[in-house]
Amino acid sequence: MTLTRLLKHSLLALAIGTVSHSAIANEPIQPIEPLKNVNLALAELGKKLYFDPRLSKSGFISCNSCHNLSMGGTDNIKTSIGHGWAQGPINSPTVLNSSLNVAQFWDGRAADLKEQAGGPIANPAEMGFTHVLAVDVIQSIPGYVREFRLVFGDEEVNIDKITDAIAEFENTLVTPNARFDQWLLGDQDAITPFEREGYELFKTSGCVACHNGPAVGGNSFQKMGLIEPYQTNNPVEGRAAVTGKDADRFTFKVPTLRNVELTYPYFHDGEATTLTEATDIMGRLQLGRKFTDEENAKIVAFMKTLTGDQPQFLMPILPPSVDATPKPQPFD
Amino acid sequence: MTLTRLLKHSLLALAIGTVSHSAIANEPIQPIEPLKNVNLALAELGKKLYFDPRLSKSGFISCNSCHNLSMGGTDNIKTSIGHGWAQGPINSPTVLNSSLNVAQFWDGRAADLKEQAGGPIANPAEMGFTHVLAVDVIQSIPGYVREFRLVFGDEEVNIDKITDAIAEFENTLVTPNARFDQWLLGDQDAITPFEREGYELFKTSGCVACHNGPAVGGNSFQKMGLIEPYQTNNPVEGRAAVTGKDADRFTFKVPTLRNVELTYPYFHDGEATTLTEATDIMGRLQLGRKFTDEENAKIVAFMKTLTGDQPQFLMPILPPSVDATPKPQPFD
Structure with missing residues (x-):
């Protein structure tokens, strides 16, 4: 604008x-x-996780891969590409304004954004990982552990906290x-x-x-x-x-x-x-x-x-893996 | 910091x-x-193109997929994933400070960033597209055409201008x-x-x-x-x-x-x-x-x-495709 x-x-808004x-x-x-009542620290952590392909087995696919915030929160492909170039069964719905949905996924199988966020991580045809392995990766990264401590008050990483953070970031994606x-x-x-x-x-x-x-x-x-x-x-x-x-x-x-x-x-x-x-x-x-x-x-x-104002934010810089971080397995 | x-x-810098x-x-x-002497409009256009997966056949892979600016300008995978989950032959070098390289690619086969930028678009095991088709896609998008006119003075899209813009954005990626x-x-x-x-x-x-x-x-x-x-x-x-x-x-x-x-x-x-x-x-x-x-x-x-200051910028919002835009072909 x-x-x-x-x-x-x-001025009009004031006037009328x-x-x-x-x-x-x-x-x-x-x-x-x-949006009101944002937990900013939680949303910032969630933004990092949303963009982090280390939540996938390959180290290549992040939430943003199929819900791309440069492209209306979707991938603009008929049905999505997943681990190993799997052809997904369904069109990626937009993440924009998804907090307003009655439930998540096309079939509503997740009650809310937090429950939804765990789905693709463990779906073999999407990010192809498991919650246990995803948690292991994040827990191994000191930059994340510090941020979890800041946000949650302790440094334990678990899937509940990970999806909580991603959902809070997604809550901010209104247009x-x-x-x-x-x-x-x-x-x-x-x-x-x-x-x-x-x-x-x-x-x-x-x-x-x-x-x-x-x-x-x-x-x-x-x-x-x-x-x-x-x-x-x-x-x-x-x-x-x-x-x-x-x-x-x-x-x-x-x-x-x-x-x-x-x-x-x-x-x-x-x-x-x-x-x-x-x-x-x-x-x-x-x-x-x-x-x-x-x-x-x-x-x-x-x-x-x-078409509303698209979310505008700084591209996140992800905390680096360290020697002990489990390695991505793109071709296994 | x-x-x-x-x-x-x-203060120290001033003092000494x-x-x-x-x-x-x-x-x-x-x-x-x-960086000095940035052509900001050219770099902003280049940023969009750098993040645009429509430069790939699948509509899924952008420059940023393998040179991810959230992760040190690389993909943190042994060798990269390309079109159809092709296993690339070589490790993605970082795009950060790449303007300082004597030449581009591990074997130096491109003289500069502009020449490099055209390579992956047309590599069957990377973005899997052709320059002609990539130009067709960008030329079909009114938001891009307007921006090309602003930056270059005319609305013709060609691979020379596309790679020129991507290279100018990459010039800004110093740390x-x-x-x-x-x-x-x-x-x-x-x-x-x-x-x-x-x-x-x-x-x-x-x-x-x-x-x-x-x-x-x-x-x-x-x-x-x-x-x-x-x-x-x-x-x-x-x-x-x-x-x-x-x-x-x-x-x-x-x-x-x-x-x-x-x-x-x-x-x-x-x-x-x-x-x-x-x-x-x-x-x-x-x-x-x-x-x-x-x-x-x-x-x-x-x-x-x-480890220097990582480039911090707003995630670009890409101009949408229109009805006439050639469609991605991820699974053909």
Whole structure:
């Protein structure tokens, strides 16, 4: 945002205080709230761990490999690459605003970010390691041990503390101040009439039934292919794998549409390459509605107003391994 | 460095102006100089490209994957992982202070950083792409095209401009202010007597014959295994592959020892796991000298004083692909 725009926005926000609050209350989408109550030391430790490929067997894959914070918190690949170039079964969901999700993973099998963070470390097709070995590595690094003592009051490293720190860093990865949020907060010029029409279509055609709240999604599970079945070669079954219920087959967590311009390709199988394609498929399969090209373009234009301020931070410098640190095993 | 230490150092530097210069002149190692004359816009563009995995066929591997700026500008793996989990033939040299090298790559086959930067993009066992396809990808991204116009005055993207920008970013990756440099600049307390003895041994035993200058290496080619042959299963032949001369077999560029504490494992084959092991092997094979444990420890302690201030910068936010951008092909 330019300084002029920032100033204008700030002054507007001051000027229209109560108006903007009532405006927000009337919309099914709410602004992303800037983060409060961050444990900064814990988040800084978590940032290091998030970027540390030594949590993987190969020493090559970190959380950031597939949830890349330079690229909307995802890898922009259909399905992810894991240990030994394993082809992952599913599209990496964005880590941005993931603290707002009702649960983590596409099938919601982790209750929260902390529980999620342990998953990929021990998944043979992702980081390919074990929690025990990951803890051994971190515990062997004096720079980490000092930081654990500072943050937790003692120097014991365990997976609970590691995932706690990663989750706190991930809590900071919110993206406020999207143009749509500026509009929600009262700046009528923050989105164009065309984008505004897209938002109206988004509401009237029913997209908003699932994509609502501050994250414009992420807060419910829904069946993929409600009106028409979804055709895919991807074998993933969705929430049925968690609940064991046949009714939950092809049910997935509704993805957030925040920063959706950056989180291509789309759907759990990554098969929709563009927002235009994704919008068309969603309209037909979920709503039984064929959007015209113009309608589709308007909805896409609206969705692009959901790109917020990306987290900006110093690239972490990781504490070095020492002679006693277990070595990565990329090719074993 | 703590603020107290920083202040102390700054005041000392002011106080001892001419003294420190004469001290430097008498040593075979000179301080790393902070960078001057940076083209900031070019370097910022280069930073984005350095972190952009879309320069690889898979969309997964960037320059930073193997020259990771969170980890001393290397990957801390024996030999690197490339496209399709290819096992690279050689240890990734650090990108830190690489602008000071006489040439690039272990065998010096690239004259400078710009020429080097094009290599891995097109290497089937590294980023696995082609220059033509990489240019197509970058040219398709409006955010990049705007930045190319800003930096170069026109919006044509080509490999020459891409590598020019990456090289300018790499030029900024110097690590001044190591404790050893503080000592060179006149702070007698910046290194301990034990480390100082290590430095004296480093000089008197002949290490300094090859590891000298500001980068403590990087400025000459030398045979690996001068007194005794080096035993390795690694098939790389070194400079002979460039010159075609049999006399250049197992001749490699002398690696920099700057930040060597961070750039493990060591040697072109990455077979030396620790500095202790590397020092022992170097002593025997290059100098015909078996260091005692204490001598070895002193030299290692000295080498650890060569860790400088690591480059600190904001993680770049990459301009997103658009519908027309060619898609990554990780599994084809």
